[in-house]
Amino acid sequence: MTDATLSAGQRAAGKIKIGMTRRRRRQFVLQGIGLAAIGFAFLMLFILIASLVSSGYKAFTQTHVTLEVFVDPEEISVERLPRGGFNDVFEAALLEIFPDVSGRAELRTMTTILSNGAQFQLRDMVVADPSIIGETVQITVPTSDPFDQLKKGLVDRDTPEAQRRVSDQQIEWFDTLIERGMVSEPLNWGLITNADSRFPELAGLKGALIGSFWALLVCFVISFPLAIGAAIYLEEFAPKNRVSDLIEVNINNLAAVPSVVFGLLALAVFLNWFGLPRSAPLVGGMTLALMTMPTMIIATRAALKAVPPSIREAALGVGASKHQVIFQHVLPLAMPGILTGTIIGLAQALGETAPLLLIGMNAFITSAPATPLDSATALPTQIFIWADSPERGFVSRTSAAILVLLMFLIVMNAIAIFLRNRFERQW
Template sequence: MTDATSLAPARPIDWASSDMEARRRRRRASESRLRLYGLAAICIALGLLGLLVSSLVATGTQAFTQTHLALDLEIDVDPANPAQGNYRNIVRDAVDRLVPGANEAAQRILQTIPTRNTHFIVRDYVVANPGVIGSTIRLEVPVSDPFDQLEKGNVSRDTPEALRRVNDLGVALFDELAAQGRISRPFNWGLFFNSDSRFPELAGLSGAIVGSFFAILVCFLLSFPVGIAAAVYLEEFAPKNKWTDLIEVNINNLAAVPSIVFGLLGLAVFLGYFGMPRSAPLVGGMVLSLMTLPTIIIVTRAALKAVPPSIREAALGVGASRHEVVMHHVLPLALPGILTGTIIGLAQALGETAPLLLIGMNAFITSPPGGLLDASTALPTQIFIWADSPERGFVARTSAGILVLLGFLILMNLIAVLLRNRLERKW
């Protein structure tokens, strides 16, 4: 028998009651706190990012300029063989004439103001311009690192002489040269067009940029076609069984493996077993491709899954084969997502340091590589080398190298965004 109370109408809710108002206030307070937490997290992240970038800019901008000294050089060499001239004496005589009447101690300090490789700079200039032989030319050469730091304010004149890299006489001579108009501070193109050097004033990123380009090129040529082919097979053709499940699990796990493990693999297999050349961009690109492959496979499979099933059904309905459906319809529509994921994967590979260190791409290389098998460095390993150098000039060049690397990474991510916006299809 039905209880009569169960048939009674429900008690109406009083939405205007104090209890409901209190509940609404609590919900609004919770929502406000959640928004505040999210805003605080964004502000903290932006603040830390701004602190990082500002510190890099404050330190690295000094490396984008280089102090130069103007020398009046009397080029007296054999025109038939200009590369064999005594350029050390030519430079020494030009420096001796900078401050007439200077004593022996002052002359010794003057000889340390130009970079120690000045005679090579003069030789290369004369070989490239043989018409200057027999004349007097004015050539601007970089100054050595202590005087470069003095000009940039990193060596304080108020510091006691015993604690300074440049003594009082050196400061006075440098000021005399500045008063003569021989000191300038132009943009440091050598940072981009010179290779590594033991002298900070001559060190540049040219070899590292070329080495990174070769390594990323090899990485792209290997990982892009192999990754797309593997993803297409797993997503469109492979039967769903325990073996394909095992492969998928291992691919996902490989994407989370630390990069140094791939470096150890390259060291053991490519260098140890196959005997490939150490420090070569070819080996670096192969190691980076192993690291990038799982990312490209996962991104490509996600892009293929995003294509609506109706596309496949329509193509099959008009008589297309499985191969034609994938190649003519599904893959072109998934291409924006594939390209975006590939570029992001390559950008990650560009910034990897640990695997390249293990295969020797941190060697001291003074010229850009001429091919895939020549010894080379890369941008991240070059930054690592400079960060470990004791000279004050390498501190600014380390930050400048990081800024250049960040610039390449931002450019690659910008290309990925533009490709996605241009090629993306909305359903």
């Protein structure tokens, strides 16, 4: 072998080595970029969750005051129920604790420690058991929002009095109640069991939760059978021609249409043309069904395509009809993928806000809907309402409501993953 041949081989080996080095370097850079992107995404997610938890965890507890209240027959009588001087009863109970308070204005200032809902809580107790009239009962009622924030450390006591929502005298009264062990901070079950209110300490998500339930139920009842039927026809029965291609293109385009467009469509058709009730979960569910149906159709068609052709051929080979092949063999095997796509579509519908705002599901509703035709809000629109409120007490409740919504979305996606892993077939 000549020196020229050796040098040519060495040059070729050197070029290969240089090329491999560059390839490894590029691969390392690509892996680094991917890891950096994943790390950045997790960092942003952590910041989001941390900010929501830090500002929203305080809403999961509520400051209460326990009082010994004499249900004065002169103020509350069976004949006048459910009317009565329930506020006067609480004033008398506070005067027992602070006998030095004098004057109507000072007394009214002192009673602002208690929430406006305290009188209604006592009213409900008396209506449920009128025998307590004339007796002294112990009742635990929520404080008003300024004192709830004071107890949670959200009100700076060192701030000048003119810039605080509570005066020095009110703080002194409240501290006295704390020293006597009359103030507690239990879990705020009212966040789930109460409907909306203009008072932050009384506001809850009950109406929004039930409204979201009715809207998702209507959405599922409409979109699930229609989406499966459309997907089965397009995938199994429809002839492959320009018409079916046009339909498929339009379905794919509808899946990418902004949700606000569906809200405008619902406003024009369901409310203006059909005259359906505004702010009703029925209309909200129909709107969400229009929005999620393209996604469900695409997911169902993908699940049907995933079933091997050999299943169809084997069923046809033993004499099964086309309908029997689809409904007895193909559809059961594709059902895990169909259910996964359906749940993901419903999870997407649960988090939609824009179409519900356009049909009026952001109204101030103080009672939970009993039927899909009653006015209601939904979780996303309730978050929008609270976020737009000037009351400082709604800040923590907005974050808490977002956490509740995220919890439902995580649960629905977890169910989708479970169904996929539980029933998925490997071919």
